[in-house]
Amino acid sequence: MSERHALHAEEIRLGYDGREVVSGLSLEVPTGEVTMIVGPNGCGKSTVLRALARLLRPASGAVCLDGRDIHSVPPRQVAGILGILPQAPVAPAGIRVGELVAQGRYPHHGWLRRWGTEDDDAVAQALLATDTLELAERPVGELSGGQRQRVWIAMALAQRTGLLLLDEPTTFLDVPHQIEVLDLLTDLNRERGTTVVAVLHDLHLACRYADHLVVMKSGTIVAEGAPSQIITEELMHTVFGMGCRVVPDPVSGTPLIVPIGRHYCAAAGSEPEAGATRPL
Numbered sequence: 001m002s003e004r005h006a007l008h009a010e011e012i013r014l015g016y017d018g019r020e021v022v023s024g025l026s027l028e029v030p031t032g033e034v035t036m037i038v039g040p041n042g043c044g045k046s047t048v049l050r051a052l053a054r055l056l057r058p059a060s061g062a063v064c065l066d067g068r069d070i071h072s073v074p075p076r077q078v079a080g081i082l083g084i085l086p087q088a089p090v091a092p093a094g095i096r097v098g099e100l101v102a103q104g105r106y107p108h109h110g111w112l113r114r115w116g117t118e119d120d121d122a123v124a125q126a127l128l129a130t131d132t133l134e135l136a137e138r139p140v141g142e143l144s145g146g147q148r149q150r151v152w153i154a155m156a157l158a159q160r161t162g163l164l165l166l167d168e169p170t171t172f173l174d175v176p177h178q179i180e181v182l183d184l185l186t187d188l189n190r191e192r193g194t195t196v197v198a199v200l201h202d203l204h205l206a207c208r209y210a211d212h213l214v215v216m217k218s219g220t221i222v223a224e225g226a227p228s229q230i231i232t233e234e235l236m237h238t239v240f241g242m243g244c245r246v247v248p249d250p251v252s253g254t255p256l257i258v259p260i261g262r263h264y265c266a267a268a269g270s271e272p273e274a275g276a277t278r279p280l
Contacts (some may be wrong), residue, residue: 001189001192001193002160002192002193003081003162004031004162004193004195005066005179005195006026006064006065006067006164007029007031007052007064007065007082007163007195007197008026008027008063009025009026009027009051009058009061009064010026010027010060010061010062010063010064010239011026011060011061011137012024012051012060012061012062012063013025013058013059013061014044014047014050014058014059014219015047015058015059016047020059021047021219022044022047022048022051022219022220023219023220024059024061024220025220025221026061027214027221027224029052029149029163029195029197030212031139032189032193033189033195033196033211033212033214034185034186034189034209034210034212035195035196035197035198035201035210035211035212036191036199036200036202036206036209036210036212036241037197037198037200037214037216038199038200038214039215039216039217039222039239040217040240041248043216043218043219043220044216044219045056045199045214045216046087046167048198048216049111049119049167049199050086050166050167051063051226052165052169053082053083053084053086053165053215054070054071054073054078054185055069055073055084058064065078065081065082066078066081067197068097074105077107078194079106079107079159080107080159080161081159081161081162081163082162082163082164083104083156083157083159083160083161083164083165084156085152085155085156085166085169086166086167087166087171087199089152091140091148092211094139094141095140095244096136096137096139096140097127097132097135097136097137097139097143097151098123098127098272100151100152100155101127101136101155102119102158103130103153103155104121104122104123104126104155104156104157104158104159105123105158107159107161110255117267122158122160123158124155125157126155127131127173128156128186129154129184130150130151130157131150131180132147132150132154135147136242138242144172145171145172146172146173146174146177148172149171149172150173150177150181151155153166153169153181157184157188160200161194163194163195164194164196164197165184165197166196166197166198166199167183167199168197168200168201169198169200170182170200170202171186178202178205179205182205182208182241185198185209186209186231189211202224203236203257204256204257206227207227207231207254207255207256207257208227208249208251208252208254211226211278212224212225212226213225213226213231213269214228215230215235215239216239217238217239220238222238224233225234227254228253228254228255228256231246231247231255231257232246234247236257241246242259243260243261244257244258244259244260245257246258246259
């Protein structure tokens with residue numbers, strides 16, 4: 001089982017170049033669960049994830065790891081506890097897939113610890129789990145977007161940390177690989193106790209795979225909890241300005257959000273939203 005670690009944010013304010021994106025947000029990440037953060041574009045969900053990952057320092061407030069301000073913890077120590085997949089990672093020029101995935105073992109090495117069989121096993125299992133083993137000798141720069149995304153996920157998995165933060169892990173992936181990645185994260189959570197936090201655009205998949213769902217709008221948390229307890233048609237309208245029906249997923253029983261759109265308002269027994277764009 002993975003070692004358990006606590007991660008939370010206290011009244012954090014976040015922004016870029018003097019522009020505030022998140023104001024006074026507090027979030028307790030449930031230990032040992034899968035948390036998905038959702039919301040419309042520009043709502044601050046990726047910004048919050050960057051703060052939790054120690055990639056962005058709050059203007060005020062604090063992100064705490066095991067009760068300590070995360071910025072007071074040495075970077076190597078943080079990397080040994082917390083694995084990260086940022087939104088747009090960049091690989092060094094010419095690096096091969098196996099070499100990049102092996103970088104995930106860096107936090108576990110010190111002056112006295114050299115590369116060993118545990119590291120070989122971690123890299124091999126990460127490549128197998130992400131279906132990238134056959135790519136191990138390929139330069140990362142030659143891969144498709146979907147292949148690169150799976151390689152970056154493999155590097156995060158190779159860290160074997162108790163906390164895993166991922167920003168849009170299903171980007172560039174076709175539907176079968178999206179499901180494989182989310183199944184893999186669920187396996188890590190259930191079999192190793194890994195705490196997973198992911199930003200996801202796909203509301204349906206977020207509801208299906210999340211133990212804890214965080215819904216954001218305009219830099220604040222509008223609702224959080226088990227998807228079945230918080231997802232309603234009213235919430236979707238408030239957050240996304242979208243008419244929809246919420247029905248049980250026929251596979252998982254979790255909320256399935258069915259967008260309506262103005263062309264189907266009559267069939268759904270509802271009126272078009274005020275201000276909806278009309279064709280010319």
